[in-house]
Amino acid sequence: MLNPEYIGFFAATLTTSAFLPQAYKIWKSKTTDGLSLTMYTIMGLGTMSWLFYGVLIESPSVIVANCISFSIILFIVTFILRSKK
Amino acid sequence: MLNPEYIGFFAATLTTSAFLPQAYKIWKSKTTDGLSLTMYTIMGLGTMSWLFYGVLIESPSVIVANCISFSIILFIVTFILRSKK
Numbered sequence: 001m002l003n004p005e006y007i008g009f010f011a012a013t014l015t016t017s018a019f020l021p022q023a024y025k026i027w028k029s030k031t032t033d034g035l036s037l038t039m040y041t042i043m044g045l046g047t048m049s050w051l052f053y054g055v056l057i058e059s060p061s062v063i064v065a066n067c068i069s070f071s072i073i074l075f076i077v078t079f080i081l082r083s084k085k
Numbered sequence: 086m087l088n089p090e091y092i093g094f095f096a097a098t099l100t101t102s103a104f105l106p107q108a109y110k111i112w113k114s115k116t117t118d119g120l121s122l123t124m125y126t127i128m129g130l131g132t133m134s135w136l137f138y139g140v141l142i143e144s145p146s147v148i149v150a151n152c153i154s155f156s157i158i159l160f161i162v163t164f165i166l167r168s169k170k
Contacts, residue, residue, distance in 0.1 A: 004141035011138050014131030021123040034119025038106040046099030053096050056089035057144070 008061025016065055019072040032080045040080065044073045093146025101150055104157040117165045125165065129158045 026032055047070040054062030111117055132155040139147030 002141070004138055007134060007138045007141060011131050011134030014127050014134055016131075018124050018128035018131055021121045021127075025119075025121055031119070034110075034116070036106045036110055039103050042099050042106075043103035046096050046101075046103055049092060049096030049099055053089055053092045053146070056087070056092060057142075059142070061138070 005059075005061050008059065009064070012061050012065030012068075016068045016072070019069060019076070023072055023075055026076060026079050030083075032076075032083045035076070035080055037077070037080045037084075040073055040077045044070060044077060047073060090144075090146050093144065094149070097146050097150030097153075101153045101157070104154060104161070108157055108161055111161060111164050115168075117161075117168045120161070120165055122162070122165045122169075125158055125162045129155060129162060132158060 022035075026035070047066045050062060051066040051070065054060075054066060107120075111120070132151045135147060136151040136155065139145075139151060
């Protein structure tokens with residue numbers, strides 16, 4: 001039987017790294033035009049909730065995925081807020 | 086004991102609705118400037134993998150969340166591709 005955690009960590013790698021090109025684009029262009037602050041704020045709160053869910057169901061892949069995603073989202077939100085000043 | 090699925094569905098509502106402002110912004114402005122096609126493509130693949138994970142661990146919240154997210158991401162990717170023509 002396939003261990004679901006393999007699939008979980010594969011999914012985690014994808015959804016986590018999905019935020020990296022956007023973070024890199026922001027870092028390089030120094031602009032956040034076209035990016036929705038609302039989206040990233042809600043996503044940050046959602047990621048925190050999934051992290052809590054991962055702890056409750058004791059799923060290593062859900063916990064690791066959301067820890068990393070949350071860090072990257074925090075970086076993006078900070079950058080959007082700074083550029084709004 | 087707190088049912089983890091309550092947290093799961095709360096998290097699902099947040100991470101799913103997080104994509105809506107971005108989708109609305111695209112729909113209204115008809116532009117996808119600043120959005121990373123790479124990000125949304127990887128996110129789409131990741132969401133599909135989480136869906137598979139949800140089926141394997143039989144988690145209703147993970148399944149529902151990723152079904153809806155995948156649909157919205159598909160809309161965004163389609164729009165970015167169309168605007169690139």
